[in-house]
Amino acid sequence: MTEDLSGPNIMASLKKTVKHVVLQTPCGRILLMPFRLSKALSYYAPKLKYMLRWTLSSREVTNFTYHITRANQEYLAHTVSVITGVPYSGAMSYLNEIQEDDDVRRHIAERVRRGPERHVSDEGVRFGRRIGWYAFVRIVKPRVVVETGVDKGHGAVLLCAALMRNEAEGFPGRYYGTDINLDAGFLLSEPYSSVGTILYGDSICSLQSIPNIDLFINDSDHSAQYERREYETIAPKLSPRGIILGDNCHCNDVLANFSVERHRQFIFFREEPQDHWYPGGGIGISFVRELHSQSSAA
Numbered sequence: 001m002t003e004d005l006s007g008p009n010i011m012a013s014l015k016k017t018v019k020h021v022v023l024q025t026p027c028g029r030i031l032l033m034p035f036r037l038s039k040a041l042s043y044y045a046p047k048l049k050y051m052l053r054w055t056l057s058s059r060e061v062t063n064f065t066y067h068i069t070r071a072n073q074e075y076l077a078h079t080v081s082v083i084t085g086v087p088y089s090g091a092m093s094y095l096n097e098i099q100e101d102d103d104v105r106r107h108i109a110e111r112v113r114r115g116p117e118r119h120v121s122d123e124g125v126r127f128g129r130r131i132g133w134y135a136f137v138r139i140v141k142p143r144v145v146v147e148t149g150v151d152k153g154h155g156a157v158l159l160c161a162a163l164m165r166n167e168a169e170g171f172p173g174r175y176y177g178t179d180i181n182l183d184a185g186f187l188l189s190e191p192y193s194s195v196g197t198i199l200y201g202d203s204i205c206s207l208q209s210i211p212n213i214d215l216f217i218n219d220s221d222h223s224a225q226y227e228r229r230e231y232e233t234i235a236p237k238l239s240p241r242g243i244i245l246g247d248n249c250h251c252n253d254v255l256a257n258f259s260v261e262r263h264r265q266f267i268f269f270r271e272e273p274q275d276h277w278y279p280g281g282g283i284g285i286s287f288v289r290e291l292h293s294q295s296s297a298a
């Protein structure tokens, strides 16, 4: 029998040999390396564009600001909805409320423009995951909100804006921020400072002076030991329905473990920054499920 050396057959045999070499020999493993590297790079290359743009256009050196993607906002609204028992549409309306708040936007832009840190701050107002903090305050109507670690005060202004809206609806509350840096909190001024105070000094010391807490946000010294000490310090002051939001849960499992020990539930929401190189943080949420489901059913 003579071998069929027609064009199509040669091609088919060649393909078979190449496939064999690539997939089934040690040499194939090396040949595949450029392909595998380009596959991996395809996930990160878009970030290079953001890095370059950010380097040229932003002034920030730490505590970066950005929006989160629309899909990420939807997931956040679902997370808030599941925890609080408020319908998804209600949770989403609060996320929109703060992002559409022109007064807050103008206030922050103006404070940045006149502030001492204007050369390391951006005037654009982008709250990232903090919009979830806002939704919790609007839904839970806490009487006392504490945020450890204020920095410029993006969280402080957003939380006070939520408390002011709550007050207008008949649910007054106060904000306490703590920061070891005496220059922190330059964004927090009237009208937002009418419901908020910054306690300067070490957080653990400042927390001693606050008798009770309904919503606690940890965002100060991000070492696991210090974070743990903050939770231990506030535990006896936390109201039975108190919620803890951890801003360090993408780095460690301190709040997750604390929640298990204290018979609290824990969920982690991971944020997804939009058009930014920063990989994103998240919100760790420690709460008491039974009490919250009962309140939503009532």
Ligand SMILES: C[S@@+](CC[C@H](N)C(=O)[O-])C[C@H]1O[C@@H](n2cnc3c(N)ncnc32)[C@H](O)[C@@H]1O
Residues within 6 Å of the ligand: 063, 130, 147, 148, 149, 150, 151, 152, 153, 154, 155, 156, 178, 179, 180, 181, 184, 201, 202, 203, 204, 219, 220, 221, 222
């Ligand atoms: C990540 S920033 C806070 C960001 C802020 N929550 C926001 O929404 O933009 C951390 C802040 O914690 C403060 N800090 C660090 N260690 C502290 C401590 N032991 N006590 C109080 N504040 C501390 C820093 O000065 C810094 O301003």
